[in-house]
Amino acid sequence: MIRPTSPFGELPSEADVSTLLRRLFPICRSITGEGVRKTLSILSEYESLTIHEVPSGTAAYDWQVPDEWNICDAYIADLSGRRLIDFRANNLHVVSYSMPIDTTLTFGELDRHLHSLPAQPDAIPYRTTYYKDNWGFAVTQRQRDAFDPQASYRVVIDATKAPGSLTYGERLLHSGSGPEYLISTYSCHPSLANDNLSGVVLWTLLLSRMARRALRNRYRFVIIPETIGSAIYLSRNETAMTGVSGGFVLTCVAGPGPYAYKSSFSGGSLVDRATRKALADALVDWRAFPFDAAGSDERNYSAPFFRIPTGTISKSKYYEYDEYHTSLDDLDFISARDLLSTLALYESAIEILEQEQPLYSQMPYCEPMLGKRDLYPHLGGAERSAGHVPPAAQLDAIRWIMHLADGTETPLSMAVRSGLPHATVRQAVDTLVSAGLIVRGHPGPKPTSLQNPRA
Ligand code: ZN
Numbered sequence: 490m491i492r493p494t495s496p497f498g499e500l501p502s503e504a505d506v507s508t509l510l511r512r513l514f515p516i517c518r519s520i521t522g523e524g525v526r527k528t529l530s531i532l533s534e535y536e537s538l539t540i541h542e543v544p545s546g547t548a549a550y551d552w553q554v555p556d557e558w559n560i561c562d563a564y565i566a567d568l569s570g571r572r573l574i575d576f577r578a579n580n581l582h583v584v585s586y587s588m589p590i591d592t593t594l595t596f597g598e599l600d601r602h603l604h605s606l607p608a609q610p611d612a613i614p615y616r617t618t619y620y621k622d623n624w625g626f627a628v629t630q631r632q633r634d635a636f637d638p639q640a641s642y643r644v645v646i647d648a649t650k651a652p653g654s655l656t657y658g659e660r661l662l663h664s665g666s667g668p669e670y671l672i673s674t675y676s677c678h679p680s681l682a683n684d685n686l687s688g689v690v691l692w693t694l695l696l697s698r699m700a701r702r703a704l705r706n707r708y709r710f711v712i713i714p715e716t717i718g719s720a721i722y723l724s725r726n727e728t729a730m731t732g733v734s735g736g737f738v739l740t741c742v743a744g745p746g747p748y749a750y751k752s753s754f755s756g757g758s759l760v761d762r763a764t765r766k767a768l769a770d771a772l773v774d775w776r777a778f779p780f781d782a783a784g785s786d787e788r789n790y791s792a793p794f795f796r797i798p799t800g801t802i803s804k805s806k807y808y809e810y811d812e813y814h815t816s817l818d819d820l821d822f823i824s825a826r827d828l829l830s831t832l833a834l835y836e837s838a839i840e841i842l843e844q845e846q847p848l849y850s851q852m853p854y855c856e857p858m859l860g861k862r863d864l865y866p867h868l869g870g871a872e873r874s875a876g877h878v879p880p881a882a883q884l885d886a887i888r889w890i891m892h893l894a895d896g897t898e899t900p901l902s903m904a905v906r907s908g909l910p911h912a913t914v915r916q917a918v919d920t921l922v923s924a925g926l927i928v929r930g931h932p933g934p935k936p937t938s939l940q941n942p943r944a
Contacts, residue, residue, distance in 0.1 A: 493771040493833035496840040496912065497698055500833060506825035509535070509690055510682070514820055517580040520619055520677045520714035521545075521557040521655045528676055528689070529658045529712065536697040538712070541725075542654040549724035552717055555619060557653025558586045563646040565599070565626060573635075573642070574628055580679045581816050584625035585617040589648045596638050605630040606815065613816035615681060619717075622650075629816075655721065657713040660696055667706035670760075670842060671736030671797060672696070673786055677714035682823045684807050684814065685715075687743035691832050695739075698836070705843050709733065719786035723795060730790075735760035735842075736799040737835065738785045743828035744805020744812075748775035751801040754791040756780060758798030759845065760838075763901060767837035768802070770910045773830075778806065802838070804831050837911075841901055844915050846930040848903070850894040857891055859884075862924050885909060886917035894927045 512531055518524040529540055547554040563576035563583045576583050584604065602625040604616050610630035618625065624646055636642070657676070663669075674692040678685050689712065696710045709729075713722050723730050735758055750768060752761050756779065768775045782788060785807075787799035804827050812818040859865035864887060889907040900918055904911040921927045928934075 491772050493773060493830050493837065495833040495836040497702065497836045500829045501694055503825040503829065506690060506694070506828055509693070510686060510820060510823075510825065510828075513686055513689065514680055514682060515580075517560060517679045518677055519558055519585045519617075519679065520717055521555065521653060522559045524679070525656045525676050525714065529656060532658070532689070532693050532712070535693050536660065536700055538658040538660050540656060540658050542656055543721055543725075544654050545652040547655075547721070549717070549721040552720045554655045554717070554721065555586075556650045557655070558648065558650045560587075560646070560648040563587070563626075563648070564643075566643040566645075568593070568641060568643065570643070574626055574632060579613055579816055581613045581615055581627055581681075583646060583648075584623070584627060585679065586619045586650065587624035587646050587648055588622050588650060590624050590644055590646045593641050593643050595641050596636050599642050599644060600633075600636070602626060602644075603628055603633055605633045609811065609815060609817070611817075612812070615678070615814040655714065655717070657711070657718050657722065659712070659722075660700070660710040662696075662699055662704060662708040662710070665704040665707050667704075667843075668734035669707040669709060669732060670839075671709045671711065671730075671733050671790065671799065672739065673711040673713065673719070673736060673790070673799075674739040675715035675718065675786060676712050677718070680816075681814070681818045682820050683741050683744040683805050683810070683812070683818050685740045687741065687823050687828050688739040691742045691828055691835070692739045694832055695835060699839070705846075709736075713786070715786060716789070719789035723789060723792075730795055730797065733795075733797045736790060736797055737838075738787050738790075738799055738801050739835070740785055740801060741803040741805055741807050742831040743823035743825070744803075744810060745822070745824070745827070746805035746810050748773050748831070748834070749778055749803045749806040749809070750775060751778040751784065751787075751803065751806065752780050753787070753798035753800045754780045754796070755798050758800075759842065759901075760798050760800050762905070763841035763845070764800055764802060764838040766901060766904060766911055767834055767841055770912065771834055771837060773834075776806075802831060802834050840915075841911050844900045844911075844918070847896045847899055848890065848894040848918065848927050848929060849896045849932045850891055850927055851933060852891070852926055853895065856888070857926055859887065862926075864920065864924065882909060882913050883917050883920070886913050887921060890914065890917055890921055891926065896932060
């Protein structure tokens with residue numbers, strides 16, 4: 490199977506990625522609370538983040554920051570004190586945002602608060618009750634069937650739900666002068682690996698690698714709780730966000746299933762075209778998903794007021810695998826290797842965005858004489874060239890670029906029209922810029938007299 494490579498250079502080691510995944514996986518995250526703070530604190534060891542705390546009750550358009558939820562312990566025990574369901578064994582056992590409780594119930598009373606999946610008898614489902622005061626336990630169907638319907642059980646959820654704040658992180662890479670892009674992920678899922686610890690880790694690696702590069706574009710890295718977090722982020726950064734040209738939501742990037750690309754709402758934005766070209770050039774199999782109003786934070790980012798075209802490259806896309814939102818989406822389900830391959834695909838798409846400037850020929854009257862610039866095989870008709878003269882694909886790219894460089898075309902459009910890999914085109918662009926035959930981004934000192942073209 491072909492492994493994507495990154496234009497940003499060597500990828501991190503699988504061992505380092507696995508270490509970070511293992512540190513973060515056990516933390517009980519939710520849309521607020523200490524689990525999120527601890528997660529962002531660990532990520533800050535890799536790359537500095539600005540952490541924001543938004544007080545409970547803060548309004549964001551049609552939403553309001555809820556009270557903060559924290560949990561210490563929870564269990565269902567028999568009357569001898571033996572724990573049958575234990576939050577410490579798996580934090581998915583407690584419905585996220587459950588109200589505190591400490592009581593004894595008949596099984597009939599308890600059963601109304603149990604959630605299980607009959608079709609997946611060994612899976613604990615992921616359940617939440619963010620905006621309704623309630624409590625519950627998620628259990629495997631086998632655990633549920635093992636309860637004695639005649640017995641009573643001790644039920645304890647040692648949690649607090651009280652005014653506090655919602656925590657999110659961001660980092661702006663704003664040294665460039667090009668358009669701005671959003672790179673967003675969500676931090677609210679407890680011990681679930683592909684959705685979305687994998688996205689959190691890829692986001693961190695991407696930020697860390699891009700922070701060390703010279704960038705032409707500007708990038709806004711955001712890590713928020715899903716849905717409420719993007720609403721809050723948009724409301725607090727409304728003016729800035731109306732100027733964002735496009736973006737990605739990083740989620741489900743390390744599963745064993747196929748690569749997928751979920752288009753932005755427009756389907757034909759630059760982000761979409763760049764990503765499709767990156768996937769095509771990587772020679773991997775991938776599935777195309779059109780925009781869908783159900784999904785992640787792209788729903789908010791591309792709401793009518795903002796309309797930021799936001800795409801998602803996945804490996805085992807959400808909704809498309811049986812383990813999704815269950816305890817089976819664990820560290821055994823994903824791999825560091827797959828996470829790194831998806832990272833390489835994102836970096837390939839971002840490199841295309843970095844190169845996206847119109848190109849202007851400085852020899853627009855006819856094909857330039859490549860031979861005198863040492864850019865052409867010295868033996869006319871020879872298929873392959875020797876020395877530092879470009880090989881055949883480079884020569885092909887040079888011809889296409891010189892033909893198309895009228896200021897309406899970019900490396901991406903040229904790569905698509907020529908059928909050449911984007912990497913081949915951008916290498917040839919570098920060669921031609923060095924040779925003074927094209928300029929990037931502005932018309933340049935193009936000669937105005939047909940009688941006296943610049944050599
Ligand atoms: Zn999810």
